[in-house]
Amino acid sequence: MKIVFIGAGRLATNMAFALQRAHHEVVGIMSRTEVSSRRLAEAVGCSWTTVIEDLRRDADIYIVAVSDNAVPTIVHLLGKIVPTALVVHTAGSLSMDVFKNSGLKHFGVFYPMQTFSKERRVDFHTVSCFVEACDVFSLKVLKSLAESLGSPVYELSSSDRRYLHLAAVIACNFSNHCYVMAADVLNRCGIPFKVLLPLIDETVLKIHGMSAEDAQTGPAARGDNLVLSAQKALLADQPDYKEIYTLMSENIQNTRKKRDRIDDKL
Amino acid sequence: MKIVFIGAGRLATNMAFALQRAHHEVVGIMSRTEVSSRRLAEAVGCSWTTVIEDLRRDADIYIVAVSDNAVPTIVHLLGKIVPTALVVHTAGSLSMDVFKNSGLKHFGVFYPMQTFSKERRVDFHTVSCFVEACDVFSLKVLKSLAESLGSPVYELSSSDRRYLHLAAVIACNFSNHCYVMAADVLNRCGIPFKVLLPLIDETVLKIHGMSAEDAQTGPAARGDNLVLSAQKALLADQPDYKEIYTLMSENIQNTRKKRDRIDDKL
Numbered sequence: 001m002k003i004v005f006i007g008a009g010r011l012a013t014n015m016a017f018a019l020q021r022a023h024h025e026v027v028g029i030m031s032r033t034e035v036s037s038r039r040l041a042e043a044v045g046c047s048w049t050t051v052i053e054d055l056r057r058d059a060d061i062y063i064v065a066v067s068d069n070a071v072p073t074i075v076h077l078l079g080k081i082v083p084t085a086l087v088v089h090t091a092g093s094l095s096m097d098v099f100k101n102s103g104l105k106h107f108g109v110f111y112p113m114q115t116f117s118k119e120r121r122v123d124f125h126t127v128s129c130f131v132e133a134c135d136v137f138s139l140k141v142l143k144s145l146a147e148s149l150g151s152p153v154y155e156l157s158s159s160d161r162r163y164l165h166l167a168a169v170i171a172c173n174f175s176n177h178c179y180v181m182a183a184d185v186l187n188r189c190g191i192p193f194k195v196l197l198p199l200i201d202e203t204v205l206k207i208h209g210m211s212a213e214d215a216q217t218g219p220a221a222r223g224d225n226l227v228l229s230a231q232k233a234l235l236a237d238q239p240d241y242k243e244i245y246t247l248m249s250e251n252i253q254n255t256r257k258k259r260d261r262i263d264d265k266l
Numbered sequence: 267m268k269i270v271f272i273g274a275g276r277l278a279t280n281m282a283f284a285l286q287r288a289h290h291e292v293v294g295i296m297s298r299t300e301v302s303s304r305r306l307a308e309a310v311g312c313s314w315t316t317v318i319e320d321l322r323r324d325a326d327i328y329i330v331a332v333s334d335n336a337v338p339t340i341v342h343l344l345g346k347i348v349p350t351a352l353v354v355h356t357a358g359s360l361s362m363d364v365f366k367n368s369g370l371k372h373f374g375v376f377y378p379m380q381t382f383s384k385e386r387r388v389d390f391h392t393v394s395c396f397v398e399a400c401d402v403f404s405l406k407v408l409k410s411l412a413e414s415l416g417s418p419v420y421e422l423s424s425s426d427r428r429y430l431h432l433a434a435v436i437a438c439n440f441s442n443h444c445y446v447m448a449a450d451v452l453n454r455c456g457i458p459f460k461v462l463l464p465l466i467d468e469t470v471l472k473i474h475g476m477s478a479e480d481a482q483t484g485p486a487a488r489g490d491n492l493v494l495s496a497q498k499a500l501l502a503d504q505p506d507y508k509e510i511y512t513l514m515s516e517n518i519q520n521t522r523k524k525r526d527r528i529d530d531k532l
Contacts, residue, residue, distance in 0.1 A: 114468055117472065163500065164461075166497045167449075169485060170444050173482065173484035173486060175466070176478055180521060181436050181517075185429055191422075191426065199379055200437055204467060207442070215381070217382065219439075231428075254506070
């Protein structure tokens, strides 16, 4: 298929390379800035522009991979330029309603749930893709696009996708922020972050084989209030970390108590 | 070496098996309850007791792997029974001071930093062990014990170990609680947790090659306040999750701002 990207950021970059490897043709890139537009276009070997009206109009799919708040404007412009093409956005949080009154006939959502960085090429075989479309034809195209990338593909409504995206933020961004905080704590006594990697790896390996609730360990889960107080005291000069520590520990304890109550009833 | 365990929980179980595989002799298990004491002793093929005074007195090392608050009592009893043996505790949070006035001549700390479950055998090659001892002889013994397990071993003071343990709680228990919360959110719309695993795996793979700060993505990191508000609204009926969401997002944004200010100065 012939594909045009609107956007040249981390997602567009990773997806454009993956589509090329899957023998699709990336035929055009449009981005606000010349530098990012040109950089990605040169990497995949296609034309580029910073003006949406100059886009090629003969592509099969236009993939909108820009920041969420720019999506409405972009899809309305595309409605004027390529009204009969298939246009999709890639945002976890945005409803398909964003296409309403855009003038587009075929539209949908293609949400690859992953954390993308420019420095790291993501293997799409491991990226769950969630699709939604306005008609059966468009849905079929999006499913086959995901399958051609080797990605597991799931159909999901806009309403459920909001919860999926929320879960992704919590599981990815928040857990990563735990690593940021841990690195910061270690930094105080000059211990390198890498000593934590085996622990972090094992934490994730465990939840491949058991529920995260079953996998939980540590002072909060075992109700060791002495350790909890001592650790809070270590964070006395970092009130924001201390607040997060307190809240997370309480929530772990509440989860454990709820579970024990259910176990008691069984 | 001949080794006795006081405690028969997750850590003692995993460590006893690892020591056996490394051709050490586990010669005795003591635990409060007959059932756990007998279970581990039968698994490794040694004697067991629930009465500390009945322990064999000819072992080289006594490893205390009980809950933190039981450690002081245990080490004082051991001071009376095996005053010249090497006794170590395994608690990340407990200072070596716990051995003061115990009557023990050789003592120390052997802290294997890992999340242990009974259902899962941990490979000690990947477990960073942190050791501390009261004398050069004991320190040497503990280092060679860790090395015989194939574990990376580091010498660390009681004072610094407190920060290490705090970092471990944040990086392991808190990130795992993020998975618990994410599973809970997905459960509402019947999406299985396993769709998140590729995202969680990639989140961890990334920090093997870049700092967690550099790896951060998502609405908070890019300052997308519309998404942040919408996601908070989804948590309206779970005030505890909403509070954690708000606090974590603010902290991610503050980290990003601090970083940008430093970048601006450079």
